[in-house]
Each structure stands twice: as C-alpha cells, then as structure tokens.
Amino acid sequence: MAEVPHALTRFVLSVVLWIGQLLGMRWLAGRVPGLGAEARWIMGQRFMVPRHSTSFQGFAERLTLDRRASESEEQIKKLLLHAFLEDLRIAYRRRRWRIFPRRPGWRRTTYVTVLLDNIGEANGGWELLRLINEVRNETGRLDPLLVVAATDDPPRHPEEPAPSFNSAVHANEALSEWRRRLPTRRQKLAPDARYLHIELPVDASAAELSQEDHTAWQDRVGWHPRRAPLLARRYLCEALVLVLLTAGLIQPTLTVSESVGANCAVVGPWSSGTVSTRVSDLGPAGTQCLGYSDSAAQVFGSNERLRYAQSAVHAQNERAKRLHEGNPDRPYVTLVYFAGLTNSSSGPRTDHAVAEELEGLLLRQREQNTRSDSEPLLRIVVANGGTGMRGAPEVARELLVTLVESDPTILGVVGMDRSVAETEQAIRILGEHGVPVLGSTLTSTGLAELTPLYFQLVPGNERQAELLGSYAAHVDASRITVYHPPTTGRNTYAATLLRELTQRLRDTGIALDKRGWKRSVSELEPLCAERTDRRREIAFYAGRENAFGDFLRAVRRNCTDSAELPRIVASDAVSRFVADSRSREHADFNGVTVSYVGLGSPVVLAGRDCVAGRADSLPGAGPQLSAFCAGYHGLREELRSELPDSEVPDMPWPGERVGGLYDAAGLFVDAVFAIRLQRGPAGDGVTPHRAEVAQQLRALTFEGATGTIDFGRSRIADERSLAVLRIRNINELAGPEGTPSCVHLIGTVYGGGHPDTATGCPRGG
Numbered sequence: 001m002a003e004v005p006h007a008l009t010r011f012v013l014s015v016v017l018w019i020g021q022l023l024g025m026r027w028l029a030g031r032v033p034g035l036g037a038e039a040r041w042i043m044g045q046r047f048m049v050p051r052h053s054t055s056f057q058g059f060a061e062r063l064t065l066d067r068r069a070s071e072s073e074e075q076i077k078k079l080l081l082h083a084f085l086e087d088l089r090i091a092y093r094r095r096r097w098r099i100f101p102r103r104p105g106w107r108r109t110t111y112v113t114v115l116l117d118n119i120g121e122a123n124g125g126w127e128l129l130r131l132i133n134e135v136r137n138e139t140g141r142l143d144p145l146l147v148v149a150a151t152d153d154p155p156r157h158p159e160e161p162a163p164s165f166n167s168a169v170h171a172n173e174a175l176s177e178w179r180r181r182l183p184t185r186r187q188k189l190a191p192d193a194r195y196l197h198i199e200l201p202v203d204a205s206a207a208e209l210s211q212e213d214h215t216a217w218q219d220r221v222g223w224h225p226r227r228a229p230l231l232a233r234r235y236l237c238e239a240l241v242l243v244l245l246t247a248g249l250i251q252p253t254l255t256v257s258e259s260v261g262a263n264c265a266v267v268g269p270w271s272s273g274t275v276s277t278r279v280s281d282l283g284p285a286g287t288q289c290l291g292y293s294d295s296a297a298q299v300f301g302s303n304e305r306l307r308y309a310q311s312a313v314h315a316q317n318e319r320a321k322r323l324h325e326g327n328p329d330r331p332y333v334t335l336v337y338f339a340g341l342t343n344s345s346s347g348p349r350t351d352h353a354v355a356e357e358l359e360g361l362l363l364r365q366r367e368q369n370t371r372s373d374s375e376p377l378l379r380i381v382v383a384n385g386g387t388g389m390r391g392a393p394e395v396a397r398e399l400l401v402t403l404v405e406s407d408p409t410i411l412g413v414v415g416m417d418r419s420v421a422e423t424e425q426a427i428r429i430l431g432e433h434g435v436p437v438l439g440s441t442l443t444s445t446g447l448a449e450l451t452p453l454y455f456q457l458v459p460g461n462e463r464q465a466e467l468l469g470s471y472a473a474h475v476d477a478s479r480i481t482v483y484h485p486p487t488t489g490r491n492t493y494a495a496t497l498l499r500e501l502t503q504r505l506r507d508t509g510i511a512l513d514k515r516g517w518k519r520s521v522s523e524l525e526p527l528c529a530e531r532t533d534r535r536r537e538i539a540f541y542a543g544r545e546n547a548f549g550d551f552l553r554a555v556r557r558n559c560t561d562s563a564e565l566p567r568i569v570a571s572d573a574v575s576r577f578v579a580d581s582r583s584r585e586h587a588d589f590n591g592v593t594v595s596y597v598g599l600g601s602p603v604v605l606a607g608r609d610c611v612a613g614r615a616d617s618l619p620g621a622g623p624q625l626s627a628f629c630a631g632y633h634g635l636r637e638e639l640r641s642e643l644p645d646s647e648v649p650d651m652p653w654p655g656e657r658v659g660g661l662y663d664a665a666g667l668f669v670d671a672v673f674a675i676r677l678q679r680g681p682a683g684d685g686v687t688p689h690r691a692e693v694a695q696q697l698r699a700l701t702f703e704g705a706t707g708t709i710d711f712g713r714s715r716i717a718d719e720r721s722l723a724v725l726r727i728r729n730i731n732e733l734a735g736p737e738g739t740p741s742c743v744h745l746i747g748t749v750y751g752g753g754h755p756d757t758a759t760g761c762p763r764g765g
Contacts, residue, residue: 009064013057041086046139047079048072081128082135085143088112092144106232108144110225116149126155133194137186163192165199168213174198255279263342264289265298274381274407276399285344285387290395292336292383292403300341300384303351305639305647309358310341313380316365320377323369331376331672332687333368334409335665336400337361338392338426339417341384350545352649353576353657357415357440358382360661363631368669376672378665379409385426388490389417392426401433411672411693412436414664418544418573419444419493427454436694438667440660441599443572445496448715453694456716457664457709458599459747461497464572465504467597467722468540471744472510474759475567477538479511483551484542486518497542497571521551527566528559537566545576549583552592562591569724570596578727579655581646589731595743600656600706601723602749603628604740605762607653611636617764620750621705628662628705629654651733653740656706663704671696701752708752721747723761 039056048071053059062071094105119125129149136143154163166174178196185193212219231237256266264277275298277291289300294317299310324332339354361380368378383400385392404410413430416423416439424447427437431451438455439447445460472480480501487495498514505512517523521543527534541551548570559565570577574596577583598604602618606625609617613633615625632654640648649655675688675696688696702709707721723745728737742761748754755762 009060013060042083045079045082045086047082048075077131078135078138081131082139085132085135085141085145088143088145089141101232103232103237107228107234109228111144111146114145114147116147119149119151120153121155125149125151129195130191133191134189136194137189163195163197165197168198168200171198263300263302264291265293274403276403278399280386280391280394282344282386282390285390288342288344288384288386288391290342290384290386290391291399292381292395294379294381300382301343301351301354303355303647305643305649306341306351306355306358308639308642309355309362310382312362313358313365313382316362316369317379319369320365320379323371324377327373330373331676332379332409333376333411333669333672334379334381334407335361335668336381336383336404336410336413337415337661338383338385338395338400338413339415340387340389341382342386344387350576350580352580353545353655354417356579356649356655356657357661359635359655360658360663361414361665363628363635363658364662364665364669366631367627374673374676376669376676378669380665381410383413385417385422389420389423389426392417392422393429396426396429400435401429404430404433404435408687410435411668411688411690412438414438414661414668415440416442418442419447419496421490421492424450424492427451434690436690436697438664440664441572441657443497443599444492445500452715453690454715455694455697455711457660457667457720458572459718459720459722460500460716461493462500462504463718463722463746464497464597465500467724467744467746468501468538468569469504469508469510470746470760471569471724472505472538473508474744475536475538477510477536477567479513479537480505480540481513481515481537481566482540482542483521483524483555484514484516485544485547486516491544493544493573494542501540501542521547521554524551524554526557526559527555528561528564533564534566535564539566539568541568541570541574543571544573545583548574548577549586549589552594553588556592568594570594572597572599575599575656578730579649579651579657581650584730586731590729592730593726593728594730595724595726598656598723598725598740600660601721601725601742601745602706602762603654603659604656604725605653605723605742605764607739610654611652618750618762619764620753620762622703622750624663624666624703625705628659632658652738659704659706663702663706663709666704667697667700667702667709668693670702671700674700703750707749710752719748719752721745721749 035056042059043050043053043056048059048062050059053062061067063076068076092105092108093102096102116125116128119129121127129147132145132147175196182193227233231240260266264279265275275291275293275295277289277293277298279287280290281287291298293299293310294314296311296314299307299314301307301310320332324330337358339357340350341354343350365378365380368375381403383395385395400413413435414437416427416437419442423442424444427439427447428450430437431453434453436453436455437451438457440457442456443458443461443464445462447456447460448454468480482498482501484494484498485491487498502512502514515524527539539555541548543551552568555568556562556565574594575598578594578596602621602625603610606615606617606621606629609615610625610629610632613630615621615629618625636649671693672688675692679686698711698715701712709717710719711717713719724743725740726743727733727740732738743759745755745760745762749762754760757763
C-alpha cells in the first residue's frame with residue numbers, strides 16, 4: 001500500500017469533512033468519496049485491530065510514517081500483504097454480487113506465479129514466504145498466488161524442525177501427500193503448512209533423473225495456458241452486444257427513416273398533444289403518413305395552404321384547452337376530421353379542396369373558442385386516410401377506435417372525403433364502436449345502411465340523378481350521354497351514380513347513352529367527331545376530379561365551333577377541380593364553359609359580397625350566413641398575408657366545402673348546447689354521450705350557412721338543395737364570366753323553403 005505523507009493526508013481528509021459538515025451532509029462523516037469498498041474491507045479485516053479506530057480516516061492516519069512507531073510492525077506487514085492478496089482475489093473473482101458473471105475473472109485461467117531466486121534471511125525472502133503462510137492460515141481466505149522460490153540456504157530456526165526435502169524424482173508423490181495433509185496442517189497453523197520442499201539435483205544430467213524429467217523442457221515447450229471461455233474474451237462480448245444492438249436498431253432506424261421520408265412525425269411519450277402516426281404502403285399511391293393529430297407535432301401533407309389550415313386548427317385546439325382549464329364547467333367538444341390529406345407523387349392534388357374543409361372547421365372553432373360561459377368549446381383532431389382514403393380502414397380500426405374509446409369528449413367524425421369502398425369500411429368500423437359519422441360530401445347510395453349512426457350532410461346520388469333529369473327537362477334536352485370510369489372495384493361513387501341515372505331517366509323520354517373508359521379518358525372520341533349539332537344534348541361527366549381536365553381536352557379535341565358542342569355538366573366531385581387553381585389554369589381551358597353539381601350552392605352564390613364580409617346577395621339567409629361571411633372575410637385577408645400568391649384562394653366566392661364543414665361542426669355544437677339546456681344546471685361540465693348526441697341530431701333543425709339541415713325524416717339530407725352551377729370561363733375566374741351562376745336547383749334552401757323561380761334558383765343567386 002502506498003505511503004501518503006501525513007500532512008497531505010490530514011489536510012485532504014479535513015477539507016472533505018469540513019465541506020460535508022458545511023453542506024449538512026452528515027453521511028460524509030467517516031467516509032472518503034471513491035473509496036467506499038476499500039474502506040469497508042479494511043475496517044472489516046483482522047490485522048492492526050481496525051476497531052480501535054472510530055473511522056476509516058482515523059485508521060488511515062495510523063498507517064502514516066509518523067504514527068507507525070506505535071503500531072505492531074508485524075501487523076502492518078500482514079495488512080499490506082493481505083491487501084495485496086485481496087486485490088488478486090478481486091481480479092480473479094468469477095461472480096459479481098454472487099449472481100452476475102464477472103468477465104475479467106473468467107478470462108484469467110492460470111494462477112499468478114511469482115518466481116523468487118536466491119532468497120534468504122538477509123534479503124527478506126523467507127520472511128515474505130512466512131507472512132504469506134501465516135496470513136493464509138489466519139484469514140482462511142483462498143487466493144490465486146503461486147510462489148516458486150529457489151535457495152541454497154534453507155532456514156535454520158532452533159524452535160522449528162528442519163524441513164524435509166523431497167527429491168525431484170518423487171515430486172509428484174510429494175505433491176499428492178502435501179495436498180492430503182494441507183487441511184490439517186493449516187488448521188493447526190503450522191508454520192510450513194503451505195510449503196512443498198523439492199530438492200533439485202546439482203547435475204541436471206544425473207543418472208537418477210527419470211526419462212520424463214530429462215525431456216520435460218522439450219515436452220513442455222509448446223504448453224500454453226488454457227484459453228479463456230469464448231464469451232469472456234476481450235471485445236468479443238462487446239462485439240456481440242454491438243451486433244445485437246445494431247440488429248435491434250435496424251428496424252427503428254428504418255422506421256424513423258421512413259417516417260422522415262413520408263413527412264411523418266416520430267411520436268413518443270414525450271410528444272405534446274394527441275398524436276398517433278404510422279407509415280403505410282398504400283399500393284399504387286405509394287408510402288404515406290397516416291394517423292391523427294391535434295397539435296403542431298404532426299401536420300399532414302406538403303401543400304402550404306393545407307398545412308397552414310392545420311396549424312391554425314391546432315392553435316385553436318390549444319386555445320380551447322386553456323379556456324376549458326379556466327372554466328371546467330363549460331362544455332368541451334371534440335370532433336375528428338377524417339379525410340385524405342396526402343397525395344401520391346403522380347396523381348392530381350386535392351390539397352385545396354381539403355384545405356377548404358379545414359378552413360370551415362377553423363371558422364367554427366374561432367366562433368366557439370371565445371370567452372363565454374355557455375358556448376361549447378371546440379377541438380378538432382385531424383385524421384389522414386391517405387390518397388383517395390385508401391388507408392381509411394386501417395386508420396379507423398387501429399388508431400381512431402382506440403382514441404375514441406380513451407377520450408369521451410370526442411362526439412363524432414366529420415368529413416370522410418369521398419365515396420369509395422375504403423370509406424364505407426371505415427364508416428362501418430366507427431359505427432360498430434358507437435361513433436356518429438357525418439359525411440360532408442359523400443353521395444354514394446346505401447351508406448345509411450352501414451350503421452344507424454351515419455348521417456349525411458348532402459343529398460345522395462339518387463337526388464343528383466333527379467337534378468340532372470329535371471335540368472334536362474328544363475333545357476329541353478333530347479339526349480344525355482354519361483361519361484364514366486370503370487364501375488368495378490373501389491369506386492362505389494361512379495357505380496351508384498350511373499345506376500341512379502339509369503333508373504331516373506328510364507321513363508323520361510330523354511335518350512340515355514353510356515360511354516366509359518378503361519384506362520384513360522383519352523380513349524373517348526371527340527364530341528365533334530360526327531359533325532352533328534349537339535346543342536340539345538347534355539354530356540354528363542360522372543367521374544372524379546383527377547381526370548376531368550383530360551376529359552375536357554379529349555371531348556373538345558379538334559372542335560372548331562364550340563357553340564355546337566353539347567352542354568357539359570360534371571358531377572359534384574368536380575368541385576375539387578374548381579377549388580384548385582393549378583388544375584384549371586391551363587391555356588387550353590381558356591373560354592371553356594363548365595357546369596357542375598354544387599352541394600353547398602348557397603355559400604357559392606353568396607359570391608363577392610360574402611368574400612367582402614357581407615351576406616346581402618341571398619334573401620332570407622339569416623344570421624348564420626352573415627356570421628360565416630364575416631369570419632370568411634377575415635380568413636381570406638389572413639391567407640393573403642400568410643401564404644404565397646399561388647396558394648391564396650383566387651375564387652371570388654367562398655368554397656362550398658368551407659361552408660359545408662362550417663355547418664357540420666355547428667350541427668354538433670348546437671346538439672351539445674341543446675342537451676345542456678335540457679339537463680339544466682346538472683349538466684354543467686358533463687360531456688354528453690355520443691348516442692345522446694346522435695339522437696339529438698335527429699331531433700334538431702339547424703339553420704346553417706349552406707341552408708336548413710333536418711335529419712328528422714332521414715339521416716340522409718335529401719331535402720337540401722342541389723344546384724347546377726355554371727362557370728362560363730373555367731380558366732379565368734375574374735369578372736362575371738368567372739363567377740358561378742345558378743342555372744337549375746332542386747330542394748330547400750333557407751328556412752326549409754323552396755325558391756319560387758322558374759329555375760328553382762334563389763333570387764339574386
């Protein structure tokens with residue numbers, strides 16, 4: 001053990017104790033940081049009687065140079081030797097805490113061998129051997145030390161018998177006898193219990209050596225210690241652990257890489273808000289980020305307008321949360337907006353149409369999330385089903401169901417994007433778990449049969465077929481040609497629309513033709529190919545918005561006189577095409593007149609006045625349209641200042657989807673408000689059950705910005721208005737030619753009334 005100068009030791013220990021007492025850390029008394037194990041061992045061993053000292057520091061002072069005179073020199077030597085042997089024991093220890101393997105110990109497969117030559121009394125050699133023997137006898141501890149000593153001067157102590165030497169020829173027999181007698185001799189503390197005396201011959205070539213001894217060096221020249229066990233070897237275990245860690249990190253690394261590539265947040269328990277995402281392969285649509293989010297931790301899609309709308313919704317979520325914390329008795333309502341917010345890299349984008357719907361929810365949130373004691377607060381969870389809702393069943397089944405079951409404030413799901421097989425599966429899944437679903441733009445027939453909790457904000461395809469038949473009769477059309485995509489597979493929208501058109505027009509006297517395409521609309525023949533006058537015909541496009549631009553190019557190809565073309569009317573899906581300036585701003589669409597079915601025509605017909613913040617265009621609209629237009633005016637100004645010009649909505653009228661989702665959220669808010677009124681003071685702070693909300697939706701008549709909503713007779717709002725809207729120049733929306741006009745309308749508008757004009761359109765629209 002190293003000798004430490006007394007003054008330095010005393011100073012260091014005094015400083016440590018002083019600091020500990022100064023900080024009130026009494027546990028430092030009698031301890032030296034970093035030497036805990038050593039201190040415990042020294043104070044527990046037998047030499048120098050450590051219990052005569054009250055602390056380790058006091059015992060350590062007894063080992064300093066100026067204190068050794070008062071100690072037994074024999075005891076000091078034994079302590080130092082015992083400490084050396086303890087270090088060897090620790091180095092060879094095979095277990096840590098008697099349980100876990102200790103690899104350095106398993107790695108040592110041979111004893112520590114000490115070779116001593118020419119030992120004697122003068123050089124302390126015999127004293128060292130004696131001390132080793134006595135320490136081993138007195139402690140009873142095993143150690144891995146083997147001492148091989150050579151001497152020509154054996155010890156001669158009068159009180160001890162002379163050692164008996166064994167000849168080298170009989171070394172093996174002597175070793176066996178020594179091992180047999182060792183337990184007894186060490187128990188008796190024999191001074192030579194640990195010695196095995198072998199007398200070597202003076203002449204190594206003496207005849208008395210056995211053949212084995214003669215060839216010992218040659219036979220043992222290739223001898224090596226046993227190799228350490230495989231797992232104990234240096235760096236091997238570390239390498240295996242590294243390989244296992246690397247293998248274990250491959251999948252998380254790939255997941256993180258996929259998430260980053262798909263613009264998908266890597267969420268965890270540290271994330272703020274309610275977020276759950278996953279990267280999913282949607283087949284032809286590619287890999288996309290699916291899931292839900294109510295905070296800035298996850299914003300879906302890449303379009304700036306769409307992302308801004310989500311960020312603004314998330315900001316309102318935070319505001320609603322703070323207001324609810326300040327007034328827990330105020331109703332707190334959560335809706336899930338479920339749509340396709342991501343697009344495939346090759347397909348046409350619908351970002352602006354989806355952004356319109358989120359903007360409608362944002363307007364309703366801003367109305368609700370004001371300081372009030374009675375108005376329900378509104379939180380929106382944004383859920384992404386991927387391109388064309390291909391991932392909708394997966395999101396509904398594996399993510400939204402769990403979310404809804406854990407959050408009683410979620411009262412329903414709105415949106416649902418489009419009528420495809422995956423959307424129908426998602427509606428059925430949500431209905432099976434008691435979640436009301438309000439489809440804002442779905443029109444496929446038979447959706448109400450999926451679940452009793454399904455509601456539809458707009459009329460279905462049978463009413464769209466009725467609108468087309470009524471419009472054809474109004475303009476005295478002789479023929480309707482329906483252009484449609486394949487009606488097999490996931491596109492239930494086109495299949496049901498074509499079926500309803502066939503049934504509706506069967507007995508009207510108007511000829512009906514059907515022309516479909518298999519792979520591309522470019523397969524269609526131009527409308528002017530036969531050089532006939534088609535002005536009394538209607539060409540009805542029953543496909544999706546993604547092919548409408550190509551449809552216009554195909555049917556108008558090489559047509560020199562557009563006045564002889566039939567009236568081109570598109571289904572309601574084309575409202576997405578109208579909402580996206582990148583789709584319609586092509587030179588070959590300049591001067592092209594397009595008519596399409598409007599599902600929320602009242603807000604569209606409110607036009608420029610509504611964009612300016614007024615609701616003077618439509619008589620009888622009431623306060624809902626006025627409130628909507630006031631909020632929409634502020635939103636337009638906000639988008640103009642926050643977004644690049646290419647992303648700012650350029651239509652001089654509010655998008656119908658903005659009004660539709662504004663009313664959808666308002667419908668749930670009014671239902672909660674009505675339930676609270678029915679309960680009275682007992683209902684303060686109590687979230688209504690989803691089934692109770694669904695029942696209230698059936699009993700409620702809601703006057704919205706897009707007209708009256710009444711589910712009293714049916715969960716499908718077939719009595720609401722459907723209109724044929726005409727834009728005379730789809731390429732340029734400025735001026736009168738770029739503003740939609742109503743050419744025909746069926747159904748009720750405001751106050752449950754029917755306009756009394758010849759076209760059915762409201763006056764002023």
